[in-house]
Amino acid sequence: xxxxxxxxxxxxxxxxxxxxxxxxxxxxxxxxxxxxxxxxxxxxxxxxxxxxxxxxxxxxxxxxxxxxxxxxxxxxxxxxxxxxxxxxxxxxxxxxxxxxxxxxxxxxxxxxxxxxxxxxxxxxxxxxxxxxxxxxxxxxxxxxxxxxxxxxxxxxxxxxxxxxxxxxxxxxxxxxxxxxxxxxxxxxxxxxxxxxxxxxxxxxxxxxxxxxxxxxxxxxxxxxxxxxxxxxxxxxxxxxxxxxxxxxxxxxxxxxxxxxxxxxxxxxxxxxxxxxxxxxxxxxxxxxxxxxxxxxxxxxxxxxxxxxxxxxxxxxxxxxxxxxxxxxxxxxxxxxxxxxxxxxxxxxxxxxxxxxxxxxxxxxxxxxxxxxxxxxxxxxxxxxxxxxxxxxxxxxxxxxxxxxxxxxxxxxxxxxxxxxxxxxxxx
Amino acid sequence: xxxxxxxxxxxxxxxxxxxxxxxxxxxxxxxxxxxxxxxxxxxxxxxxxxxxxxxxxxxxxxxxxxxxxxxxxxxxxxxxxxxxxxxxxxxxxxxxxxxxxxxxxxxxxxxxxxxxxxxxxxxxxxxxxxxxxxxxxxxxxxxxxxxxxxxxxxxxxxxxxxxxxxxxxxxxxxxxxxxxxxxxxxxxxxxxxxxxxxxxxxxxxxxxxxxxxxxxxxxxxxxxxxxxxxxxxxxxxxxxxxxxxxxxxxxxxxxxxxxxxxxxxxxxxxxxxxxxxxxxxxxxxxxxxxxxxxxxxxxxxxxxxxxxxxxxxxxxxxxxxxxxxxxxxxxxxxxxxxxxxxxxxxxxxxxxxxxxxxxxxxxxxxxxxxxxxxxxxxxxxxxxxxxxxxxxxxxxxxxxxxxxxxxxxxxxxxxxxxxxxx
Numbered sequence: 001x002x003x004x005x006x007x008x009x010x011x012x013x014x015x016x017x018x019x020x021x022x023x024x025x026x027x028x029x030x031x032x033x034x035x036x037x038x039x040x041x042x043x044x045x046x047x048x049x050x051x052x053x054x055x056x057x058x059x060x061x062x063x064x065x066x067x068x069x070x071x072x073x074x075x076x077x078x079x080x081x082x083x084x085x086x087x088x089x090x091x092x093x094x095x096x097x098x099x100x101x102x103x104x105x106x107x108x109x110x111x112x113x114x115x116x117x118x119x120x121x122x123x124x125x126x127x128x129x130x131x132x133x134x135x136x137x138x139x140x141x142x143x144x145x146x147x148x149x150x151x152x153x154x155x156x157x158x159x160x161x162x163x164x165x166x167x168x169x170x171x172x173x174x175x176x177x178x179x180x181x182x183x184x185x186x187x188x189x190x191x192x193x194x195x196x197x198x199x200x201x202x203x204x205x206x207x208x209x210x211x212x213x214x215x216x217x218x219x220x221x222x223x224x225x226x227x228x229x230x231x232x233x234x235x236x237x238x239x240x241x242x243x244x245x246x247x248x249x250x251x252x253x254x255x256x257x258x259x260x261x262x263x264x265x266x267x268x269x270x271x272x273x274x275x276x277x278x279x280x281x282x283x284x285x286x287x288x289x290x291x292x293x294x295x296x297x298x299x300x301x302x303x304x305x306x307x308x309x310x311x312x313x314x315x316x317x318x319x320x321x322x323x324x325x326x327x328x329x330x331x332x333x334x335x336x337x338x339x340x341x342x343x344x345x346x347x348x349x350x351x352x353x354x355x356x357x358x359x360x361x362x363x364x365x366x367x368x369x370x371x372x373x374x375x376x377x378x379x380x381x382x383x384x385x386x387x388x389x390x391x392x393x394x395x396x397x398x399x400x401x402x403x404x405x406x407x408x409x410x411x412x413x414x415x416x417x418x419x420x421x422x423x424x425x426x427x
Numbered sequence: 428x429x430x431x432x433x434x435x436x437x438x439x440x441x442x443x444x445x446x447x448x449x450x451x452x453x454x455x456x457x458x459x460x461x462x463x464x465x466x467x468x469x470x471x472x473x474x475x476x477x478x479x480x481x482x483x484x485x486x487x488x489x490x491x492x493x494x495x496x497x498x499x500x501x502x503x504x505x506x507x508x509x510x511x512x513x514x515x516x517x518x519x520x521x522x523x524x525x526x527x528x529x530x531x532x533x534x535x536x537x538x539x540x541x542x543x544x545x546x547x548x549x550x551x552x553x554x555x556x557x558x559x560x561x562x563x564x565x566x567x568x569x570x571x572x573x574x575x576x577x578x579x580x581x582x583x584x585x586x587x588x589x590x591x592x593x594x595x596x597x598x599x600x601x602x603x604x605x606x607x608x609x610x611x612x613x614x615x616x617x618x619x620x621x622x623x624x625x626x627x628x629x630x631x632x633x634x635x636x637x638x639x640x641x642x643x644x645x646x647x648x649x650x651x652x653x654x655x656x657x658x659x660x661x662x663x664x665x666x667x668x669x670x671x672x673x674x675x676x677x678x679x680x681x682x683x684x685x686x687x688x689x690x691x692x693x694x695x696x697x698x699x700x701x702x703x704x705x706x707x708x709x710x711x712x713x714x715x716x717x718x719x720x721x722x723x724x725x726x727x728x729x730x731x732x733x734x735x736x737x738x739x740x741x742x743x744x745x746x747x748x749x750x751x752x753x754x755x756x757x758x759x760x761x762x763x764x765x766x767x768x769x770x771x772x773x774x775x776x777x778x779x780x781x782x783x784x785x786x787x788x789x790x791x792x793x794x795x796x797x798x799x800x801x802x803x804x805x806x807x808x809x810x811x812x813x814x815x816x817x818x819x820x821x822x823x824x825x826x827x828x829x830x831x832x833x834x835x836x837x838x839x840x841x842x843x844x845x846x847x848x849x
Contacts, residue, residue: 105562107557272765272766274798276846276847
């Protein structure tokens with residue numbers, strides 16, 4: 001939201017909270033260990049109503065200075081004081097010193113720091129940067145960056161979230177909750193896509209791309225037409241279909257009122273029948289085993305055979321163990337789509353056992369893009385060099401690949417992950 | 428893993444249960460021949476054990492290697508945005524060891540060094556501040572035991588009995604002793620002016636999901652803790668090392684891990700985690716939002732599907748745990764006949780504030796079938812509801828906040844199954 005605190009208070013949102021939060025306060029811990037006398041207990045009483053505009057905490061300023069972060073004069077004077085003249089503030093602080101309960105810890109946050117981290121977008125549009133994007137651009141970016149998991153039309157792939165459709169399902173069994181059928185605020189879409197997607201490469205989209213993707217998601221949900229352009233200016237005009245679909249927690253009235261009662265102890269019902277059994281469904285994971293850790297007894301035999309197989313298969317030229325370890329870390333960027341190692345399966349991307357030296361686009365059972373399949377048929381073999389080049393910028397290396405991954409910028413990361421992949425032979 | 432291996436594992440499991448059931452009669456019998464474990468000198472009584480320092484940081488002994496967190500693969504698309512379950516069936520007491528406390532990540536467990544850690548407070552404060560980890564250690568700190576329950580705990584059971592094990596039906600919970608600084612101390616340091624009512628804090632993590640949530644300022648100033656230790660040692664990576672938020676009694680999703688920013692606002696952000704998720708759809712299609720408090724709940728952890736009775740009739744310890752986001756558990760009742768009649772269990776210690784309590788029913792089992800249930804009551808007089816009571820109010824489309832009474836069908840061979848009863 002805003003880069004600077006606002007002085008005016010907006011109280012409207014509070015109605016529903018009072019019940020719950022109030023309750024929590026009355027039930028506050030009775031066994032609190034006494035805190036030191038200097039420690040603040042109930043902070044909101046301390047600054048009082050007409051809080052001093054801003055005090056500069058000497059210790060904090062010192063820290064900032066030492067860290068070479070800013071001249072004291074550059075330190076943003078917070079709060080209502082943003083507009084207050086600098087000098088009197090400094091003087092006031094000097095005169096007052098610290099209030100008893102403040103310890104003078106921490107240092108002032110700099111404007112650039114707040115701008116970097118405070119990226120939330122509020123329902124009323126506060127925080128939206130200037131910019132715009134249209135449905136068509138959004139479709140392109142979505143196809144490149146999102147469709148591998150969310151489907152070309154945002155309809156979701158496998159277990160990945162569905163972003164479109166589901167109208168009129170909320171009051172049925174197994175409602176389909178999507179941006180169109182469920183989300184009450186458009187700000188949430190912008191905020192979430194901007195800070196957290198694509199999965200595994202968050203915070204790589206430009207503001208205009210986020211506008212465009214948001215427009216495309218709206219279009220996929222039939223909320224806007226195909227020639228729609230979304231911008232910071234018309235953002236609040238978009239009506240979300242389920243905006244009125246939410247009520248504030250009403251358990252206090254709907255539930256607690258009935259369920260705070262003396263319970264029955266004897267003859268509480270005439271008969272008891274079993275109406276459903278979990279074992280009929282049989283969806284419980286294997287109790288004793290799961291792949292991670294079978295019980296010791298069996299494990300011995302499993303490990304023996306595997307060890308033998310591995311010893312035969314994995315005799316690659318000596319690997320650089322440190323590089324392999326570094327590569328394992330880099331591989332976290334890939335894990336959202338690829339598995340490697342024992343029992344690796346094809347997921348969003350193909351399983352990568354034995355990929356180094358393997359023909360491209362040829363892992364069994366994976367459905368590749370035309371581009372990668374063709375490259376393989378044309379004789380592309382994943383040598384270390386080719387892999388590094390591919391991983392540096394997948395879509396530049398191979399136009400039309402469906403690997404939605406922006407690339408590994410650092411050569412060290414490319415080398416490390418390739419070394420790591422070399423440590424897994426084909427199963 | 429191959430199917431053959433899987434099925435052999437199942438057979439192994441079944442075998443062990445059958446063997447246990449077979450032992451039923453022998454259990455109480457007098458020994459006919461001397462027990463070689465007693466009469467013969469065992470290796471461990473003659474040779475030497477492991478020296479100190481062989482395992483600088485100890486792990487459970489190998490015989491306990493099945494007491495681990497487990498994942499239900501079909502629940503999520505991958506393990507990075509996913510959840511696993513605390514092996515509550517095999518634990519006792521109240522404190523959950525960190526190493527087996529459930530994990531829930533939205534973009535994986537990140538590795539963030541203390542030296543790289545920064546916590547920002549901004550928004551409607553007098554002085555936006557940045558704290559380092561070392562700064563946090565200089566504030567007066569407190570210790571509290573609190574439970575942390577994912578709002579989705581027992582969520583798979585809304586429509587009917589699904590998962591056969593307390594770990595899977597109720598394992599999205601842990602209970603730890605936290606060391607940390609009250610959030611109010613940090614807010615005070617930044618300076619709050621004006622009214623508290625109607626204001627919010629928005630809290631977010633340093634990971635890619637950020638998992639931001641809006642919390643009313645009243646709660647933030649009440650008992651929310653900025654924690655850096657759990658059970659006496661540093662938080663584990665998977666629980667937000669080096670610093671996480673502890674929001675006592677409220678749903679686990681609000682306990683932001685890798686806490687990086689706290690913003691004071693005059694309205695909620697309505698982030699993805701408080702709109703698309705963590706809202707509760709009722710039968711008519713409207714959805715409740717801001718359902719933060721976790722209502723009173725209990726579950727019998729043994730006997731349970733993963734903990735069959737292996738000793739035959741006679742003395743039996745029925746045990747389980749109970750908790751409430753409204754304060755303290757005051758009583759737990761147990762039924763063996765599916766809720767027709769109830770007896771009050773023994774609480775092993777006084778219920779702590781927003782902390783797990785352990786209960787025991789020390790009883791005599793006649794070897795007959797049982798429909799075991801537990802029912803918790805808290806200090807507000809709230810009684811844990813049955814599944815049908817919940818469904819009457821909410822319908823069957825909710826995911827979160829299922830705190831219904833759980834039933835285990837214990838058969839005469841001691842095997843237990845997750846069932847639903849009328």
